[in-house]
Amino acid sequence: MKRTSISRKLLTRVLSVYFILTISVTGIQIIAEYFNTKSHINSELLTLQKTISGSLTRAVWELNTQQAVDISEGLIAIPMIKGITVTDEANNVITQLGEVLSAPSETSQDTFSEHQSISSLAEGLFGHSFPLIFEFSGRTTTVGTVTLLSSNDVIFSRIEVGIYFLIGNAIVKTTFLVFLFLLAFSKLLTEPLQELTDQMKQLDLHDPEASKFHIMNDEKNELNILEDAYNNLIDELVEFKDKLSLSQRETNLANDKLDEQNLLLEQEVARKTSTLSSTLLRMEVQQKEMLEQQNELKAENNRRRKTESTLMTTNKELKNSILELNKAQDRLLEAEKMASLGQLSAEVSHEVNTPIGISITSTSYLADIITKLQQDISAQKLSKRTIDCFISNAQHSITLLSNNLQRAAELITSFKQVAVDQTNDKVRLINISKYLDEIIQSIHPKLKKTNHCVKINCDPHIEIYTHPGAIAQIIINLIINSIIHAFHDINRGTITIDVTVEQQRLIILYRDNGTGINEEQLDKLFDPFYTTQADKGGTGLGTHIIKNLVVGTLNGSIDAYSGSEGGLSYRMTLPDMRYS
Incomplete structure (x- = not known):
């Protein structure tokens, strides 16, 4: 029968399982990388939608076909975009560039909520359509649709290097693991077994003492048990040989002693056999415990x-x-x-x-x-x-x-x-002093119903590029909060707005002489939905909106203070504003 190496057999089985597992994991990683990249491209398409929807909507609304075509040509030049189609409100094509789906969906414009995903497995294209909505006088009108398409080729081009890296990584790890297993099996199993085999082949019946096993290994394992059993057997053989020699020299004088020695030898063999059986039994018990x-x-x-x-x-x-x-x-x-x-x-x-x-x-x-x-x-x-x-x-x-x-x-x-x-969130140049006057003028009907007054201290030459809508919303919310909360029990209240420029920063200091708030209310002032007049229709969103506008839209900071004598103050700092 052909000899089969135990180490090679174990190594083959372990590496087979590892190879199958490595292929599976690598395949799953490649598939995950594909869908992740596709998700990123879809996100980029959505971002692109927010970038171009305003200009395309204006072009379609004003029937400026050339501008729509120019925008489409600029988009098709982006490597990610493989096709673009722009239609008007009657689904008539204004411009169509690049790849086109063979069977486009006939979705009515009334069914659009935000965007509609499009995917074609046969053509390898995907993307989404979104409506062009024009706002006029507080009403919205759908003036057309835009379809942006990308392809699987874009995905593969992006993940190509990642695929090579995953495959190379799997090959390197597999190679290293094969070498490691080969070295471990050779060192721990093949070489000791080969050494035991060679020593057993060199057994000399004339001098069995010289044929004992001598494994250079301090660990106690199955090989050491086998070594001890073999050496014990050699000792018994040596002892038996000595006794046999003695009995041969005294054959005629000690036949009875020979019988006695034979009996003792049988008892010794029985004892060793029993010991070996006990050892095997203990090993079986240990194996069961390990299982x-x-x-x-x-x-x-x-x-x-x-x-x-x-x-x-x-x-x-x-x-x-x-x-x-x-x-x-x-x-x-x-x-x-x-x-x-x-x-x-x-x-x-x-x-x-x-x-x-x-x-x-x-x-x-x-x-x-x-x-x-x-x-x-x-x-x-x-x-x-x-x-x-x-x-x-x-x-x-x-x-x-x-x-x-x-x-x-x-x-x-x-x-x-x-x-x-x-x-409108557009940034434009405004004169702060004049714009604050326009804000106060716009809420004059509300101030007219009260005896409160608003004082503005601002250099008339300060001009900045900013989001004027955010400035207006902040000032209006602050004044309304003062009227509703600070001047609740006050007949003649005074609001002061001081505007200065310090180290390239615009500082707006808003103060009122109202009732003020305590420290506990001050800690929760900017929390959403926190209000002291929830039973009177308060939503608790006024100051939260103010903080979001200052921090998020204007990239500034806002702090609130309430003095011991009453009143509430807000200090708003708008950094890196260009002014004159």
């Missing part, structure tokens, strides 16, 4: 894997809950912002009614005196006194009409600028 321990370890590992799976599932659910809470918070913040703008719009509209009504009355009166003048002319009753009276009344009416129309125009202009800034 039981292995089973216990496997059961413990299974329990830990189940616990880990449960923890991962719970962690995933918690992450999803946090994401939903963040989305809900963003929607509440946006609703609070639009509610503030709506209330401001209603108050401005009510305020505009007064100068418009006076203007209509003046116009009617002017029409009446003109009719009376025409009647006097027709009846030939015209006199110098009549003309003077008509001129005086007409001038008075025109003065009233001009002043009130100018007042209405100022209110509408201030509100329009502030409202546009709050719904």
